[in-house]
Amino acid sequence: MKFTTIKNILVSLVIPVLFLLSSCKIEPVPDPNNPSLDHLSTNPTKGEIQNLVTGTESGMRTDMSFYWHDLGALGRDYYHTSSSDPRWTTDLVGKAGAVLDNNTFYTTRPYNAAYLVVKNANILLSGLTNTKTSITDQERKVGIAYANTVKAYELLLVWNLQYDNGIRVDVANPDALGPFLSRADALKRIIGLMDSAYTDLNANAATAFPFKTTLYGNTAGEFAKFNRALAARMEVYNSEWSSALTDLENSFFDLNGDLYKGAYYNYSTAGGDLLNPLYIPANSSGEVNIAQTSFVTDAESPADKRLNKVSKRTTPYKTDDITGIYDLFLYKSNIDPLPIIRNEELLLIYAEAKIQLGGISNFMDATIALNKIRVASGLLPYSGPITQSALITEMLKQRRYSLYGEGHRWIDMRRYNLLNTLPNDRPGDHVWPQFPRPAGEPQ
């Protein structure tokens, strides 16, 4: 009797207690090492919003060296060479027999980096939309417009690389990615994103961002000028010449202003920060940015100040049958900023749009802009024929020298179907029109 009683007490008490203990709820352990996506996209604090902006702007620089080196090689501005990787001068330069691989760094890294920034901007966008921190509706709106401007710019970089492959624009939900849009549709969507952002920026021009940005200005009105500058570039790519001119009017375009005024990627030697990836001391070996020699030989005059963008080597550097007489020497230190977009390009966009719209008064306007650049570069004013085709040739030449090494030559030649006119250093070399769609994406 007694045993049974004790047993019953134990069984009826202990076992339920045991199961009660085991059914105790276990709270999830939040990531002890990093802030979580969930938190930042649902209810970030003001400080965390700033962290997302800083992270986004920092991320915009990640792997941009691959973008520039890619476009440098394909546009025959300069060749990046490295003794530890031959593919810079084989695959990229289209050496006989070589192909662009869809799973190699030159294809995947700039692609991945741009979409990484798009993702971060989408987190910022979602954070701004959902946050319960005290920000005004105007602040929310212009903050979102900022995020959309950054997204559109990064998507344009991908569009530049992928071109006829088309790209995805709707990528906010990793479980339901949007479709691949055609080249034309994608560009339209990117411009649409820019325009809607501009509408909000313009409508709240006096509003300061609820964060600090290093890109361009800290009020919506100032930032809108950066937005319009990029939009003008996109409209030119889209051959919408009048729209480009309208965009320029609302941008920081200044016919008489500093050609280097604009938005930049910034670098520093601070611990953990990045250094200017295009800076390599002159006369280096191993890792060298070799200027394509025709940049010097094609120059209209040795007086062109823009020839100081290269520096003659003490001894030529020969690698993989490419001989470097000049080093790319655009940046004089490892913390020089690199341009995102600057006034010199806007002047050239102005000239291009005017030339394309045609008519003698437009041609004269274009000539004024081109001459601003020629004179600033130490050249005499333009004296060639005032015809559309002659002016296009002149405009493209000025773009080549003014925007040298900044990732434009290849895109410009492709826009004007002139890729076949780009020089080849070795017999059998070949200029690629675009990069393959990266492995991991539906092929």
Add this chain to the structure above:
Amino acid sequence: MRINSKTLSTIVGSLLMFPSLIFAQSAIRGTVSDAATGNPLVSASVTLIGTNVTTLTNAEGEFKLTTRNANEKLEITFVGYVPQTVDATNNIAVRLVPDNSRLNEVIVSGLATNIKRSNSANAVASVSSKDLIGTAEQSSVDGALYGKFAGANISSNSGAPGGGITIKLRGITSLVGNSQPLFIVDGVIYDNSSITNGTNFITKAAAQGSTVLQDNPSNRIADLDPNDIDRIEILKGASAAAIYGSKAAAGVVIITTKRGKSGKPKIELSQSIGSQFQLRKLGQRQWDAAKVDSAYGATGLAIYNANNGRIYNYEDELYGNHGLMVDSRLSVSGGNDNTTYYFGATRDDNEGIVKGTGYLKKSFRLSLTQKVTKNLDVSLTSNYVESQADRGLFGNDNTGASMGVGFISTPSWVNLHADAQGNYPNAPFGSSNFLQTRDLITNRELINRTTSGGTATWNVFRSSKNSMKVIANGGIDYYTLNTIGLFPQELQFEKDGLGTNGASIYGTTITRNSNYSLFLVEEFRPNERMSFRTQAGVTQERVNINNVISTATQLIGTQTNVNQAGALQPYQFRTKQLDRGFFVQEEFNYRDIFIATAGLRGDKSSRNGNSDKLYYYPKLSGALNIAEFPSFKSDVISQLKLRAAYGQSGNFAPFGATYTALGPTVFNGTTGSLILTTRGNSNLKPEKQVEFETGIDAGFFHNRISLELTYYRKRVEDLLLPLQVPASSGFTLFWKNAAAIQNKGVEIGLTTIPVSTKDLKWTSRINFWKNKAVVTKLDAPAYNTGGFGASLGTYRIQKGKSPTQLVGVAGPNDKGKIDPESGLALFGDAEPDFQMSFMENLTYKNWEFSALLHWKQGGENINLTTLLTDLSKTSADFDKKTLDPTGKLSNGDYRLSTPGASTFIQNAGYVRIREIGLSYHLPKVWFNDIADVKVGFSGRNLFNWFKYNSYDPEQSNFGSGAISSNVEVTPFPSAKSYNFNLTVIF
């Protein structure tokens, strides 16, 4: 009246819990002793058959017991002896015969219960203290286990003093998750992490795409002193390990430390002294001017000529240190019927084969058991360890800083020695002067560790039919690991703008883990033929690891403080985990003929995507003892058991895989958050292992021959992989449960006593094991992993193939080996064809000889040491012409000119005398019978036979990752050692 008084006495008896008193019966006394020596056996168990009445013998081997009626029988059992059943008569003297078959040892059956091996349905391996350390000196537990039981694949990641060992039980159990078994010491989960020391900053070994760190940290089971261990049980697969649920997919190693026994204090003093030296020397290339010219051109020739033919034996200078090994040990144990104690202290000092390397461990352990009341037993154990390991700098690197790389890139005619002022010249053909590196750097691990645990057992009641106890168990494992990496600025690879002008890498890891459990065990014997045993309980485990590494560079002068530096880069990684679970099990025994067990563990953990979801791990097993059938009569067969067991266990996702997070960035003088490229998956399930095991255990001629035969099949499902996803999502990888692997294997153990006479006894144990694995599911394209890419040989995870297949770029002669899908050739498999071990023990009068021979047949390694040596033209066999079938090319030129990866993937089979020992007990009369003095000689790895073209086929560059071992890159070479031992027991 009579009825009333009987009822009354029943109640009184019940209250007093002396159920047997109600039957008027007699008390009997007896003694239990060892049949061979006549020594009394202390704490032998004496049970009245068919009841729960049990007593233990005292310090003189005596017991007393009260029987219920006449003609009862007693069963006397003692670990390591054949049990005996005798008639319960007064003044009986039982002499137990030592049992080498081990069929009667007790092994784990549930979280709170044990079972006799002869009744177990699982092939649980066990290693006794004698097996572990009886033959040779051992400084780490995991290294001491190899070859001693079937079913393990053990490799050392480095020969550096202080450990660093990978154990894989029954094949591959995970692709990227934890693949190391769970270690439990006296009920306390013993952390076995390998914690990075930050030297990757110097070597950049993991710089080019590889995320697997290669700094070869030691793993923390090295902290445990093998001398304190009484026995080890190894649950190799889920069929046995299901009781540990979600932590047990890689198996469980249960370690029980020594306890005191009642009796007068036993004092054991032992001292060993020995030496270790390089296991295999490769030699150096012999040079002449023509060879120098062809290898190093005019620059080399100038150095060669200037040196006037002087040659240095750098292999001897770097690896030729005869490391002194001094191990001192004291243990005191004893107690009385209520209290026992055990104290063990060890000082183990091993100097490495490279000057300046070594391992010093000091360990103290105190265990107490106390009978608090008649029904409450408490046992406590506490262990404090401090150790220092100086490990040098070896293995792969991308900067040439590793001493291994520096050594192979130095031809013997280059002088690297310091001048009279202590200034070292730069190595002309490498980026580091390895003599300078050896003499100036520090790469040290310091450990302070306390592990304490306790168990309380409350015998709630005990009657002839029922008994119940409550067992509470818990413990804390706490340690601080301090890693110190000092790389002074005068090093060749730090100065002149080559490095960072010196580096001081200071790491601190604080680990605090705890676990608790509370169990209720009830035994019920409805009659003499059958018994039921029920257990139910709950468990809780907590993990908290905080790893901080500060890397200081641009050092000020010779300062080493991290603030005496121009730049400081911090790193921190924390791991936090809370698990709760329950376990229930029912065991049924019918006359020891049929034994069945069914159990269920449920676990929830914060490591899972859904932290509050219970995952269930069932187990089911049955054993049939044919030899126990009443009708079974045989003089030959003493034991015949058929057994089968099924169980499931789990494995957590790597810490962090459930989180999608943003990492830190520095920009514009401030900090930002940028999304990380690997997307976490909050829906991750734990990896699940399902194992079925079946076998036959047989004993012949009173167990002089015993055979254990086991076949197992285990499937590991829901294996986690970071899968490539469209990069337009912003992510490149996404964690998913995406693969499955099946392992099948056979294990055979044969224990025999070929000779057993009064003076001479020979026992032999032979183990054979073989495992074959295949990837049965892969929801992703096949991919290469481990190693350094297909051109140098790599693992390839591919459906339908072994997960440890080694493939590589094909040469012109490898056409037949090419897999059409990948275009890569199959060159081998890291999994051995089979392994065998032979443990032989011979005693003749006072002499004892034992040896452990280990044979690993087949299994390939990726040997990149030879490649690097060939590239530096320093291979000892560079000029021999034994490889080229046309006889034209020298071995070095032939290997370098052979296209494809075939030359790197080499057979890593071996035969080695892993342990050998000879000891002699001095006659006791010399010491007036006060002391037992033993002198001996022992050796480890003294004899080796292998064709593998490097230091040791057992080494690996990558740590204890799931699929990454068997890749060799200029490691710290393995050592062999010998010791002279003296043991005095009072």
